[in-house]
Amino acid sequence: MRKIKIFDTTLRDGEQSPGVNLNYTEKLEIARQLERLGVDVIEAGFPAASPGDAASVKEIASIVKGCSVTGLARSTQNDMDIAWDSLRVSDEPRLHVFIATSPIHRQYKLRMTKEEVVENAVQSVKYAASKFPVVQWSAEDASRTELDYLAFIVEKVIQAGAKIINIPDTVGNTTPIEYAGIFKYLKENVPSIDKVQLSTHCHDDLGMATANSLAAVLAGATQVEGTFNGIGERAGNTALEEVILALYTRKDHYNAGTDIVLNEIKRTSDLISRLTGMVVPGNKAVIGNNAYVHESGIHQDGVLKEKTTYEIINPELVGFNVNNMFLGKHSGRHAFKTRLEELGLEVTEEEMKKLFITFKELADKKKEMTDDDLVALVLEEKLSKNESFFDLKSIQIQYGTNQVPTATVTLSGRDNEMIQEAGTGAGSIEAIYNTLEKSIGEEVKLLDYRIQSVGAGRDALAQVFVKIKYKETESSGRGLAQDVLEASAKAYLNAVNRVIYLKDRESVSI
Numbered sequence: 001m002r003k004i005k006i007f008d009t010t011l012r013d014g015e016q017s018p019g020v021n022l023n024y025t026e027k028l029e030i031a032r033q034l035e036r037l038g039v040d041v042i043e044a045g046f047p048a049a050s051p052g053d054a055a056s057v058k059e060i061a062s063i064v065k066g067c068s069v070t071g072l073a074r075s076t077q078n079d080m081d082i083a084w085d086s087l088r089v090s091d092e093p094r095l096h097v098f099i100a101t102s103p104i105h106r107q108y109k110l111r112m113t114k115e116e117v118v119e120n121a122v123q124s125v126k127y128a129a130s131k132f133p134v135v136q137w138s139a140e141d142a143s144r145t146e147l148d149y150l151a152f153i154v155e156k157v158i159q160a161g162a163k164i165i166n167i168p169d170t171v172g173n174t175t176p177i178e179y180a181g182i183f184k185y186l187k188e189n190v191p192s193i194d195k196v197q198l199s200t201h202c203h204d205d206l207g208m209a210t211a212n213s214l215a216a217v218l219a220g221a222t223q224v225e226g227t228f229n230g231i232g233e234r235a236g237n238t239a240l241e242e243v244i245l246a247l248y249t250r251k252d253h254y255n256a257g258t259d260i261v262l263n264e265i266k267r268t269s270d271l272i273s274r275l276t277g278m279v280v281p282g283n284k285a286v287i288g289n290n291a292y293v294h295e296s297g298i299h300q301d302g303v304l305k306e307k308t309t310y311e312i313i314n315p316e317l318v319g320f321n322v323n324n325m326f327l328g329k330h331s332g333r334h335a336f337k338t339r340l341e342e343l344g345l346e347v348t349e350e351e352m353k354k355l356f357i358t359f360k361e362l363a364d365k366k367k368e369m370t371d372d373d374l375v376a377l378v379l380e381e382k383l384s385k386n387e388s389f390f391d392l393k394s395i396q397i398q399y400g401t402n403q404v405p406t407a408t409v410t411l412s413g414r415d416n417e418m419i420q421e422a423g424t425g426a427g428s429i430e431a432i433y434n435t436l437e438k439s440i441g442e443e444v445k446l447l448d449y450r451i452q453s454v455g456a457g458r459d460a461l462a463q464v465f466v467k468i469k470y471k472e473t474e475s476s477g478r479g480l481a482q483d484v485l486e487a488s489a490k491a492y493l494n495a496v497n498r499v500i501y502l503k504d505r506e507s508v509s510i
């Protein structure tokens with residue numbers, strides 16, 4: 001069976017999703033989970049895009065050891081130097097350098113001739129190969145490029161030192177037959193093609209990213225690039241969980257497989273959804289909450305008699321319902337700690353003490369604490385701990401039909417001073433946010449607000465995701481609580497605190 005490498009670009013192309021802005025700690029948390037999942041390559045960011053991106057790529061490259069870490073660069077010496085600075089700490093520094101090859105991109109975006117693009121690509125790969133032991137080269141918009149020209153430039157960059165050749169369908173325009181044809185053409189017309197690995201990178205503009213990626217695998221690609229939950233620029237990238245499960249479920253057809261730890265898939269998807277705020281639809285293949293739910297009588301009857309009548313994937317295989325033991329208010333420290341370890345959640349002794357107190361408080365109100373609750377709780381503690389400037393001490397809301405909703409909040413401020421304010425709004429959330437804005441003393445613009453329950457049941461925890469603009473900076477924040485109003489207040493403060501944290505760090509590094 002051929003081994004197919006999984007190249008995860010959730011932290012680079014995935015982060016290009018409109019509205020997604022992961023901070024440093026969140027990126028590290030995702031990278032650790034991708035390592036646990038067993039991906040072959042993590043594209044950790046685009047170091048030249050910002051000092052923050054460069055720093056997080058560097059941190060990921062130094063921490064992650066179980067797989068390769070790469071970063072993207074344009075074909076410019078400056079981009080590649082910045083990427084080198086971030087990636088050289090890695091065990092095997094690997095650069096991903098790209099330039100567009102299609103007529104549209106050459107003419108309108110790059111304003112370069114065919115020859116100039118070839119020259120630029122060759123020089124950049126040579127320069128990259130003088131520093132990096134592994135260079136991946138991508139022909140952006142390859143699927144709209146003249147085939148003979150694509151074959152010509154691919155041969156040139158292989159001669160210049162590229163070891164992996166990526167053929168992106170940048171705008172999601174291709175079809176499975178056409179895309180497989182491109183790989184077949186390159187195999188037949190590029191003399192040095194056997195010296196390199198071929199990679200696929202698809203976008204989902206016409207809903208065909210998974211189908212196109214799999215077609216490329218059948219035509220000889222040995223690396224598939226994509227993101228978890230299919231997030232990414234515009235309609236997103238290939239959803240890796242779909243490709244991984246297609247290869248696994250239809251080994252007979254593809255005769256190829258991956259080294260992915262399948263039962264980490266659901267947890268990876270949940271983490272990414274939680275941190276990006278991009279909710280996974282119930283009917284999403286492989287990881288949607290309805291993907292293994294049978295609603296109609298005939299289906300239920302079939303499944304009761306024999307699961308495989310309507311289920312081609314065992315949900316436990318990808319990490320659904322693995323644990324049926326719930327923790328509750330009578331659980332002790334040992335059970336709590338053991339469960340966190342089983343869930344792969346690493347916590348320090350100090351974090352453990354705080355978490356156990358919060359766990360008991362919540363378990364008092366909630367009958368059962370599920371794995372989802374525990375993961376949400378730990379992330380909340382880990383991801384917000386450096387960012388607690390404004391801290392919610394208490395909140396009270398008055399709401400009634402035909403009454404103006406009123407909120408009273410008490411916060412501790414940056415210097416631990418107590419701030420108490422009251423305010424009104426058209427609804428309870430607006431009353432809270434108006435009051436918090438008054439307490440903070442500066443304009444905070446709310447750009448987005450989303451609410452989700454963690455797990456099911458009437459007593460499920462509420463998770464709120466907000467996007468705000470504060471001090472001219474866009475930021476997102478999450479809040480977790482038993483009550484939706486408290487979770488809303490926490491999410492808002494978390495987003496504000498993240499801006500303060502960012503500004504403090506900027507002023508220290510200046």
Ligand SMILES: CC(=O)SCCNC(=O)CCNC(=O)[C@H](O)C(C)(C)COP(=O)(O)OP(=O)(O)OC[C@H]1O[C@@H](n2cnc3c(N)ncnc32)[C@H](O)[C@@H]1OP(=O)(O)O
Binds near residue numbers: 109
């Ligand atoms: C298909 C993809 O996903 S590509 C990756 C997309 N990711 C990103 O863009 C990451 C975020 N981007 C950024 O932070 C910024 O765009 C930066 C830092 C990369 C560049 O910023 P700026 O220098 O201000 O340039 P800006 O983004 O306005 O324009 C891009 C420039 O790069 C050029 N360019 C685009 N691709 C390449 C390439 N592969 N190699 C060399 N130059 C390129 C464009 O032609 C344009 O050049 P011009 O200024 O001479 O017209």
Ligand SMILES: CC(C)C(=O)C(=O)O
Binds near residue numbers: 201
């Ligand atoms: C930079 C390349 C690999 C890309 O993301 C694309 O072409 O979609």
Ligand SMILES: [Mg+2]
Binds near residue numbers: 168170203237
């Ligand atoms: Mg892309």
